[in-house]
Amino acid sequence: MSLKLDFSILAKPDVTAQILNGVVTMLELTALAWLLAMAVGTLLATLRMSGNRWAEGFVAAYVEVHQNVPMLVQIFLWYFGVPALLPPGVQHWVNAHHSEFLFAFIAVGLCMGAYMSEDLRGGIRSIPKSQLEASRALGLSYLQATRLVVLPQAIRIALPTLVNHTVLLFKNTSLAMAIGVAEMTYAAREIESQSFRTVEIYLLATAVYLGISLLIMTGGSMLEARFRLKTR
Template sequence: MTSKFDLSAILQGEYAELIVKGIETTLQLAFVAWCMAMAVALLLVSIRLTGNKYAERLVAGYVSYHRNVPTLVQLMLWYFGIPTLLSESTQIWLANYSTEYLFSVIALGLCQAAYFSEDIRSGLRAIPAGQVEASRALGLGYVRSMRYVILPQGVRNCLPSLINHTVLLFKNTSLVMAIGVVELTYATREVENYTFRTFEAYLVATVVYLAISLMLMGLGALLARHFSKAMAR
């Protein structure tokens, strides 16, 4: 086993290519899952705003499940459990494809949607009730009231939480290595197995995760300042 520290051993050739591929897969997975999570979250918030108590209970159950069951367990359920509920012909059809990525997106997207929906709902609830009446008194219709008064405040209120949970989603992509998706953590483990340079391999992964997480948080801070300035005008 080699003990001398040497980053160059893993930052060149096929090992570097494997790590780069892992980073690309991680970013792609995080982006697609984020888009899915945001779309589902907006749908959940819309359902809760209808005032239908049965629909609200259904959404509350959805949120409770995804926030209280470990993400890894949800991922395993989707990958190993859900296919067994499908017809035999469908299972055979799925066996011809690599479904690891698909189920990873679904599991991460649906799980994160629960967090996003609560962030958005909390942001909207923090707006004083008199804001809507005040905007109507100024002659703004419903659409213009939502566009110029309610939504800007709602986004500003929920943005910090959304950014934090976006970072959480990015970090949770490492869980999909459990079902064979070659993302950054999986690639790092493979490099470590081939080179026996555990410290160097995981140091690179640590730096990449930290750098991207800090960039996301920095982007969130910039957006927060932008909305604060926009609201101050």
């Protein structure tokens, strides 16, 4: 018995609208989670290289927790657990403003921030300490020297692993469907349950994820070539 594929289902206006809305939501979730992850990662990497043992201990614990607890569990914790700790008024406001999307991007961003902090820490450690010492000798504070001298170089060095973790972050946004975020995977499941065109729908979802992942990796390769540090 041969399988006949029929992609005509994708041409229906309501199906097309669901797919486009799913892609837009997926990209919004990716962008917000990435911004949060980079901000958290930069802060954690800076604290861990500060020389303060309390700060280093806190960051080490943060990284261990977020790297060893499944992201889906972290999403569930934020969506089902955190609201119970909030005042009733805040709970009502959050629920009225797409709480599932809000908690999904926070959970994904905080989790991936742990990975990106390690990427940046590796970049910082590869920079000679003499550069930081020279910056301090010129009158810059530790934070100023880190922001103006160390971090710009560390980011360029860490670009390959940062790009890899950006792709991982993008793919992990699909886990948000578990709490009802209507991103691409959620839309694909809804369309499949209505049309029973399983192969066609998930082939489309596969193509979308693959295409965007390849775009991220291509863009990352271009950035690496553009900003690669020159070595003698």
